[in-house]
Amino acid sequence: MKRFTRDEIASRVARDIPEGSYVNLGIGLPTLVANHLDPAREVFLHSENGILGMGPAPAKGQEDEDLINAGKQPVTLLTGGAYFHHADSFSMMRGGHLDICVLGAFQVSKQGDLANWHTGAPDAIPAVGGAMDLAIGAKRVFVMMEHQTKSGESKIVEHCTYPLTGMACVSRIYTDLAVIDITAAGLVVLEMAEGLTIPELEKITGVPLSAA
């Protein structure tokens, strides 16, 4: 079996984003998607701190402290981009105006519940940021994550054991093993790593799967 690399996962997500979409890419793995968007197709990237039409990182020496992304990294603004305040920015999320958001996750349940903000460890300092607003706000929520934890447990689960970020909010999961849609009829496998079969994937995942 040949697992998808992080760049292959990001490239697959990028291909599923239609031209004209308003998209928020979460911190971490999802930011890789930006590198794979076809520059010939116009996609509007939203940044929660108040940017639409966010561009790539600036050239060295061109960084501007007032122009950063949600991860507080320096970015640029594309021609035609706009700035706005925080209540407007989160209205774009909560109000259902974003077409797609791409998030990382600790766990996703088969109902589409998402856990990505808190490990639940008693000594952890909690920090949520915009995760909960993104989870429930965008029209479609894509999750990008490793299929399994470092110790080999599936991150797609019957019920999340980590504290939830949002309930029944995930539309599609992209992992190093598969692309899986969450539907009313259950989890549907759209694509798998080369050499993998549905029964094998089901065994790794631990919840029922069906072929598209």
Added chain:
Amino acid sequence: MVNKIVPGLRDALAGIHDGATIMIGGFGNAGMPRELIDGLIDQGATDLTIVNNNAGNGDTGLAALLAARRVKKIICSFPRQADSHVFDGLYRSGELQLELTPQGNLAERIRAAGAGVGAFFSPTGYGTLLAEGKETRLINGKNYVLEYPIHADFALIKALKADRWGNLVYRKAARNFGPIMAMAAKCTIAQVDQVVELGELDPEVIVSPGIFVQRIVQVNGVLA
């Protein structure tokens, strides 16, 4: 003649009392009113409740205010960061209370205070730890959590330009919380890089109209 421009930081921060609730603008360093925060440390008010998206970075700005033990409580969405060691230490030792709020609810609670809204139902956080104990309601088939406004005695914000009536324009993504915090506080104090003549700001592009701003102080910003 109305003139909201004050000569210096001391005048700008006059009257901030112990126990005050203070909103501080900024998202990370973008839009953080550094000089006003340093001025607040010198001014000496203590026992403060601070509203900010974060809980300080490194050892300057908000982190320095926390380190000076002036803050009893912080209302924010994202306190834990790679360089939030000042907050982390005070939180773990129980010296600082934390009210953690999803970022969009934080923004909307601030906006609601400025808009005179008594409370609102938000879908964000429903079914999570951050909604525990809160009133919920099913509206048109969707679940919501009741959220209350956050009012403040003072807001400290940063803008690019102001005129003597308090009209403001911001710079790039440094705008973030400035406009809504200006609405939500009884007294909004804005530090600006540039003070311009009345009429120089295009009325079509003023972001915060002067009604939301009480004091302006110019600081020596370095900007192209």
